[in-house]
Amino acid sequence: QLQLVESGGGLVQPGGSLRLSCAASGFTLDDYAIGWFRQAPGKEREGVSCIARGGAYTNYADSVKGRFTISRDNTKNTVYLQMNSLKPEDTAVYYCAVRLYSLCVLGEVAYDYWGQGTHVTVSS
Secondary structure, eight states: OOEEEEEOOEEEOTTOOEEEEEEEESSOGGGSEEEEEEEOTTSOOEEEEEEOGGGSOEEEOTTTTTTEEEEEETTTTEEEEEEOSOOGGGOEEEEEEEESSSSOOSOGGGOOEEOOOEEEEEOO
16 A cells, blocks of 8 residues: 655744655655645645656755755655755645656646645744
8 A cells, every 4th residue: 555654844943944754655665756745724735846756856846945955765765855944934734745657746736645744833
């Protein structure tokens, strides 16, 4: 059974950092593109970052470029989202998703399976 489990969310002050994890089971995560998405209260879900099969290509939303970094650890079958210089507007539920394809895109309709989400709150 294909499953994604996010972890690492929490409460952090503005300017702080968090690292989110997306652990996969039931499939080899590196065989596919993985995306991170977020949904803030009252807003639609938006693409944050993605990493292609093999990890050679990554993409980021303009709002997080230079602050967030996506990476893979194939030995742990896990994808990470390192979030630095966090801002209150980064507050959201963060989801990871797998696209049963090798190319990386930020559109959520392209993704096939989703995790349950992890909450990130940036507040003083």
